[in-house]
Amino acid sequence: MxxxxxxxxxxxxxxxxxxxxxxxxxxxxxxxxxxxxxxxxxxxxxxxxxxxxxxxxTEKKMEENKAQQNETKNEISELDSNLASLQEQLKQKENEIQTTNNNIAKTEEEIKQAEDEIEALKEEIKQLEEEIVELEQKIEERGELLKGRLRSIQQSGGSIKYLEVILGAQSFGDFINRATAVNQIMNSDKTIMEEQEADKKQVEENKKVVEESKQEVEKQHASLQENKKQLEGERANLVAQKQDLNNIQAELDKQRSEKQSLMANLEEEQEQLEEIKxxxxxxxxxxxxxxxxxxxxxxxxxxxxxxxxxxxxxxxxxxxxxxxxxxxxxxxxxxxxxxxxxxxxxxxxxxxxxxxxxxxxxxxxxxxxxxxxxxxxxxxxxxxxxxxxxxxxxxxxxxxxxxxxxxxxxxxxxxxxxxxxxxxxxxxxxxxxxxxxxxxxxxxxxxxxxxxxxxxxxxxx
The missing domain is CATH 2.70.70.10 (Glucose Permease (Domain IIA))
Structure with a gap:
């Protein structure tokens, strides 16, 4: 009872x-x-x-309690909406961080490839430098040879001596032999001159290629390093933003918990007021x-x-x-x-x-x-x-x-x-x-x- x-x-x-x-x-x-x-x-x-x-x-208190309940419900609803929006932002930040991590990984791979290319290029440059040394040595040797030839021509009178050699033939066969020999000597001198010029040109081209390759690879390497640095900065910024969002979420969760406790108290108070009424x-x-x-x-x-x-x-x-x-x-x-x-x-x-x-x-x-x-x-x-x-x-x-x-x-x-x-x-x-x-x-x-x-x-x- x-x-x-x-x-x-x-x-x-x-x-x-x-x-x-x-x-x-x-x-x-x-x-x-x-x-x-x-x-x-x-x-x-x-x-x-x-x-x-x-x-x-009691009715007045019940009305006030009901108004406060409605206000609290609206606040909880708003907090739920903010939390849902925050979850979307967190998800977006996580996706952005993942994308940035992927880009960093890709950039690191490209840097590694560029470094491998630099190493390979260093080998090529080394070979080119060796070739340049060989060509320069040949050029120097030819230069000495050409200098000797020029001194000899200068001392002997040049083409006049070749004519004397040809006209001094004792027979037609001898003439043919002497003319052929003179022609070979002249062609040889010409070839030596042409090779000398070609080697000099090749040396210049090789030096140019080496320098350009060096600059290009170093520029690419520096660009990739800078890109990696920027990506790491972006990642750090995104991680900081995500932490801020996590902090906001924790605060909203705390507020929501407090509002739910308040709502429970208001509902209990309303029941008591209804019983009193x-x-x-x-x-x-x-x-x-x-x-x-x-x-x-x-x-x-x-x-x-x-x-x-x-x-x-x-x-x-x-x-x-x-x-x-x-x-x-x-x-x-x-x-x-x-x-x-x-x-x-x-x-x-x-x-x-x-x-x-x-x-x-x-x-x-x-x-x-x-x-x-x-x-x-x-x-x-x-x-x-x-x-x-x-x-x-x-x-x-x-x-x-x-x-x-x-x-x-x-x-x-x-x-x-x-x-x-x-x-x-x-x-x-x-x-x-x-x-x-x-x-x-x-x-x-x-x-x-x-x-x-x-x-x-x-x-x-």
Whole structure:
């Protein structure tokens, strides 16, 4: 049985109902009772105003909480969007870093190839330099030879001597031989000169090729080194950018975690506010029922007073008072056995926390036990759904000048309505398991002397 909360206790309206015989009640007693009822009405009206303010304040807090929840949801949504965008940026940076690494690897391969070419070129240059040395040596040797020939020609008169050699022939055959020899010598000199010029030209070309090749390869090598340096700089920059993005992601993840914690707290607070509002609304409901019962009691007392005054005017004899409480004692509301006693410190069977059990529970052995009866005569001050109590009936009794309220909870059905007068033993409902209940049973309470005062029912049965 769920603990009767402050709001539910406030709802236990103490309605003083009087059904009296005008011949048995004096006017002074009725005036006193009417005054007491008016004071009770004023007290309950103040409580109604206080509870109404409580409901309004709670609704305002709920609206503020809801607005903060919506704001937090939007912030979480924005953070999720930023995180998704950041993931795309991180993915893009990783791709760029991978591309740069590939370019660096490719450049390093090209540098290696260029270095291999430089080494091969060095070998070629070495061979060319050796060839240049050989050619220069040949050129030098030919130069010496040509110098000797020129000195000889200069000393002998040049072509005139060749003519003398030819004309000094003794026979035609000798002439042919001498002419052929002279021609060979001249051709040889010409060939030597041509080779000398060709070798000199080749030397110059080889030197030029060597220099150009050197410059080209060194330029290519330097360019590749510079390109590699730039790529490594780009990679370092991309890695730094990725680290920045990782730091931003960590901060966003932290913010999102904080917002989710805040959201959980707000949702928990909203549930608590809803429970407070529900209790306050239930409290309002019973206070309204209590006020209605008080007004009915005041009207009945006024009617009784008018009857007494009219009877006095007619000079009637005195009377004895009878209570609307019936027999003046309480009876068991069901024939079922007691299954749980009144206990201010009971462990709640559903919520597993210590909560007061403000009544006595009765179980069911047979269908006859399911019939719920009024414990005493009185007026129904509440009949309806009451939160964890489920289907609930409350009856106000006046017995021996004292006011009591009895409560019947977890009913399957109710057969009486608010404001209805009932007699002791009259069936008012059927046992059930509505509201916060672990099985079919009746939760029964008695509040003597006013609300906020639950007592052990077994002390009154």
């Amino acid at each position: 769920k603990r009767l909360s402050l709001s539910l206790v406030l709802l236990v309206a103490i309605t003083m109902i009087f059904t009296s015989n005008p011949t048995l009640v004096d006017a002074a007693s009725l005036n006193s009772k009417i005054n007491d009822l008016q004071k009770e009405k004023e007290k309950v009206s103040k409580e109604k105003s206080s509870v109404s303010n409580k409901v309004n304040d 529900l209790s306050a609304q239930e409290e309002q409901q019973l206070i309204n029922a209590h006020l209605a019962s008080l007004e009915k009691a005041i009207a009945q007392a006024e009617a009784e007073k008018n009857k007494v005054e009219q009877y006095s005017n007619n000079q009637s004899k005195g009377s004895t008072a009878s209570s609307g409480g019936g027999s003046g004692k309480f009876i068991y509301p069901t024939s079922g056995p007691v299954t749980s006693h009144f206990n201010p410190n009971r462990l709640h069977p559903i919520h597993n926390v210590i909560r007061p059990h403000n009544g006595t529970d009765f179980g069911r052995r047979s269908s006859a036990d399911s019939v719920i009866k009024a414990t005493a005569s009185g007026v129904v001050s509440f009949s309806g759904w009451m939160g964890g109590y489920g289907n609930t009936i409350m009856i106000t009794h006046v017995i021996d000048g004292k006011t009591y309220t009895s409560l019947y909870a977890h009913l399957r059905s109710r057969s009486v309505s608010r404001g209805q007068s009932v007699s002791q033993g009259q069936q008012i409902g059927v046992m059930g398991t509505t509201g916060s209940s672990t099985g079919v049973h009746l939760h029964f309470e008695i509040h003597p002397g006013g609300y906020k005062n639950p007592a052990n029912p077994l002390n009154y049965l």
